[in-house]
Amino acid sequence: MSQPTETIFSKIINRQIPANIVYEDDLSLAFRDITPQAPVHILVIPKQPIPMLAEATAQDQALLGHLLLVAAKIAKDEGLDRGFRVVINNGDHGGQTVFHLHLHILGGRAMQWPPG
Template sequence: MPETVFSKIIKREIPAAIIYEDDLALAFRDVNPQAPVHFLVIPKKPLINLADAQDEDQALLGHLLLVANKVAAQEGLKGFRLVTNNGAEAGQTVFHLHIHVLGGRSLNWPPG
């Protein structure tokens, strides 16, 4: 997988407002927030997007959702939305799997 801004954040080569870290995942505030609370949850394992995940990544994917929930609670969110873009056609601009967690206001439906 080519190096991305997220892989550089994992390696601490560029700064980020990190709000959670464990052996498998990292969560940090989005630099272009779309809601009062907007952070990203990423795996430390290099995965381009959800379509690149394999059966062996099942536990990691579940872990990312649990981290999103844990950090949302830490941030005081009672309701929140998770968004994962898969590919350029879906709006993915950083090709390292990431989950957007948005909250802190009423969110409209449908999105996009």
Template sequence: MSTIFQRIIDREIPADIVYEDHLCLAFRDVAPQAPVHVLVIPKQEIRSVDAIKQGDAALLGHLWVVIGQIARDLGVADSGYRVVTNCGKLGGQSVDHLHFHILGGRQLDWPPG
């Protein structure tokens, strides 16, 4: 069964897309935890951080470049932002598809959880 993120990639579910290229997709979170809350996902299915393989290194590097570009485009790069990825049930991962949260636009507390 496809994850909700795969269904967004396949355009079966609508999303407020802020960035897309041949490797990844970024869209606004439907339950934002900050004024800026965007999810960045690879189009390649990778279940979690634990499932990343050596061959995924170039893709992961690309995702980090895209994350920085999105932060600049959305105006949070100068003031600061947080990038979060959750791994596993106890780590708070709710969708089994690797994804990065970009959070910004307000003071973010520490520790986060």
């Protein structure tokens, strides 16, 4: 596993950078994306730094499940009753630009397939 480095997300967790936070608990933080790709675009991040999904281990299983449940709760709170998409980019070819695991919640419009 790679050594965690400070990222923009760790700075948001530590309140060094402001963010429009919509949810927080002991394990996770969620905030609105500053360059939204849909009318609703929220990022859910674990407070424990995991660089990318491919580097998660069996010890992260409960945390990963927690992040998905948080995403579902936020989608409900945001009124995304007609549907939403949850995206996890992994690695350079997967479109990951910040190497701190994060889930994108996208909604408020019909999504297209294939996505990219």
